[in-house]
Amino acid sequence: MTALLEVEDLAYTYPDGTRALMGVSFSVAEGERVALLGPNGAGKTTLLLALIGIVEAQSGEVRVGGVTLEPETYPEVRRRIGVVFQDPDDQLFMPTVWRDVAFGPANLGLPAEEVESRTKEALAAVGMEEQADRAPHHLSGGEARRAAIATVLSMRPDVLVLDEPTSNLDPVGQRELAELLETLDTTQLIVTHDLPLALRLCPRSIVLNGGRVAADGPTAELLSDAALMAANRLELPYGFDPGTIAGR
Amino acid sequence: MSGVHAHALHYHGHSPVHRLASEVKIVAMFAFVAAVIATPTREVWAFGALAAILAVAVGLAELPTAFFLKRLSIELPFVIFALAMPFVGVGPYVEVGSLSLSVPGLWGAWNVLAKATLSVGASVVLSATTEVPDILAGFDRLRAPRLLTAIAGFMIRYLEVVVSELGRVRTAIAARLGNLSRRQEAATLASVAGTMFIRAYERGERIHQAMLARGYRGTIPPAATPALPARWAGTVAWIAASWVVAAAAILTS
Numbered sequence: 001m002t003a004l005l006e007v008e009d010l011a012y013t014y015p016d017g018t019r020a021l022m023g024v025s026f027s028v029a030e031g032e033r034v035a036l037l038g039p040n041g042a043g044k045t046t047l048l049l050a051l052i053g054i055v056e057a058q059s060g061e062v063r064v065g066g067v068t069l070e071p072e073t074y075p076e077v078r079r080r081i082g083v084v085f086q087d088p089d090d091q092l093f094m095p096t097v098w099r100d101v102a103f104g105p106a107n108l109g110l111p112a113e114e115v116e117s118r119t120k121e122a123l124a125a126v127g128m129e130e131q132a133d134r135a136p137h138h139l140s141g142g143e144a145r146r147a148a149i150a151t152v153l154s155m156r157p158d159v160l161v162l163d164e165p166t167s168n169l170d171p172v173g174q175r176e177l178a179e180l181l182e183t184l185d186t187t188q189l190i191v192t193h194d195l196p197l198a199l200r201l202c203p204r205s206i207v208l209n210g211g212r213v214a215a216d217g218p219t220a221e222l223l224s225d226a227a228l229m230a231a232n233r234l235e236l237p238y239g240f241d242p243g244t245i246a247g248r
Numbered sequence: 249m250s251g252v253h254a255h256a257l258h259y260h261g262h263s264p265v266h267r268l269a270s271e272v273k274i275v276a277m278f279a280f281v282a283a284v285i286a287t288p289t290r291e292v293w294a295f296g297a298l299a300a301i302l303a304v305a306v307g308l309a310e311l312p313t314a315f316f317l318k319r320l321s322i323e324l325p326f327v328i329f330a331l332a333m334p335f336v337g338v339g340p341y342v343e344v345g346s347l348s349l350s351v352p353g354l355w356g357a358w359n360v361l362a363k364a365t366l367s368v369g370a371s372v373v374l375s376a377t378t379e380v381p382d383i384l385a386g387f388d389r390l391r392a393p394r395l396l397t398a399i400a401g402f403m404i405r406y407l408e409v410v411v412s413e414l415g416r417v418r419t420a421i422a423a424r425l426g427n428l429s430r431r432q433e434a435a436t437l438a439s440v441a442g443t444m445f446i447r448a449y450e451r452g453e454r455i456h457q458a459m460l461a462r463g464y465r466g467t468i469p470p471a472a473t474p475a476l477p478a479r480w481a482g483t484v485a486w487i488a489a490s491w492v493v494a495a496a497a498i499l500t501s
Contacts, residue, residue, distance in 0.1 A: 049457065052460075052461055054457050054460055054461065075463055075465070078460070078461055078462070078463055079463060082461075082462075083458075083461045085454065085457070085458050085461075087454070089409050089451070090451065090454040090455050090457075090458050091458050093402065093405060093406075093455050093458065093459065094401065094405070094468075095380065095381035095384050095385075095401045095404070095405060096381045099381070099469070099471060102469060103459075103462055103464075103468075103469055104462040104463055106469030107462060107463035107464055107465060107469065108463055115469075133381070135379075135380065135381060135405070136405065137405070137408045137409070151462065152462070155462065155463070
């Protein structure tokens with residue numbers, strides 16, 4: 001398998017001295033779906049922002065599809081790595097769903113017909129064609145989440161990076177979102193606290209803790225390793241036994 | 249949460265005015281307001297004619313009279329201001345019952361009342377027949393500065409978010425604090441204002457990050473081409489009627 005996304009020794013210290021990333025390395029192959037797990041404050045969100053240069057890492061390297069992240073390649077890397085932020089209210093900022101989904105392709109400088117066909121395609125991929133003309137605040141939680149994913153799909157990213165895609169959704173909404181992510185064949189990196197979701201969707205997980213990669217391996221194995229789980233403040237829902245569930 | 253047609257000012261319908269492209273309605277509204285403002289105050293007949301022209305638009309838009317009048321109530325602050333004018337204006341005065349009213353003040357009140365009512369009426373027709381995103385797209389198509397329409401869009405988009413956040417903060421305060429003295433209440437509200445500012449600021453930062461992540465480089469992409477026909481002819485005739493009235497009033501005054 002060829003590595004599509006490569007992160008090498010990435011380090012970032014916030015201006016106030018907080019060391020958020022202390023040499024993070026991993027790679028994701030094309031077509032893989034990988035979960036990024038870790039307790040609050042592990043550096044997950046910082047890592048996600050550093051992948052696209054919104055947070056500028058002091059050292060280390062990010063490469064996606066052979067393109068190395070540097071200020072000149074920000075537009076290219078941001079097209080290739082599509083980040084869906086945690087709060088759809090942050091992600092959906094245009095007056096209608098349609099214009100929001102068209103925002104990325106339009107910024108790529110594509111001709112109007114191409115913007116339109118990509119917008120349609122992305123809305124269809126998440127089943128939101130009907131809601132295209134709605135204002136974002138008239139969407140349900142699940143709809144808003146799907147619209148947020150469409151805003152990134154329309155840029156045809158190489159890698160889809162999702163920050164807590166199931167947060168604030170009810171159980172049905174969570175299941176529906178998981179089913180949607182299963183249907184997308186884009187390479188995915190899913191940042192989540194939802195361990196059953198990780199087990200369901202991602203054959204492989206990376207555990208981040210204290211700004212370092214604490215573990216990287218098959219999700220079912222990691223979730224069954226009680227010592228590893230406890231050391232990284234990870235905990236399965238009450239009564240959940242990963243051994244009895246068919247992982248991927 | 250409600251359906252598609254859910255902004256408070258909108259009246260759902262399929263009238264000819266609803267089905268008119270938004271930029272046409274915007275131009276018509278501003279042109280009508282210009283005619284209203286240009287009409288000399290003392291040509292009372294002209295305001296009657298302008299009201300009739302506005303009534304035609306309300307009729308074509310199939311807006312119920314009760315809805316229209318209710319929406320007009322937004323001008324109440326101006327009405328209160330207008331009603332005060334006859335009492336504070338200078339002479340000459342006219343005696344009405346036991347009251348001594350200023351004649352220039354009365355004309356001033358009439359001026360404010362008539363012009364505000366007609367202008368607000370025209371904007372009610374626009375807002376009742378056009379969804380907010382369409383109004384913004386209409387301004388875009390009229391080549392209004394993109395920055396201004398983008399700011400207006402963000403404002404409308406996030407007003408609801410901020411108001412619901414404020415609602416949650418107030419509920420949280422009410423849940424923890426029973427009966428406050430006036431002073432405590434003022435202090436609490438002041439800290440809420442600070443909290444709200446910081447939250448709004450942080451949200452702004454996150455939105456900016458989300459925009460950068462999708463390739464934002466300083467310009468908001470324009471709205472797509474209009475889905476609705478422009479049909480200028482009828483609208484221009486309607487605008488022309490109001491300008492003829494204004495011109496006639498200026499000439500006869």
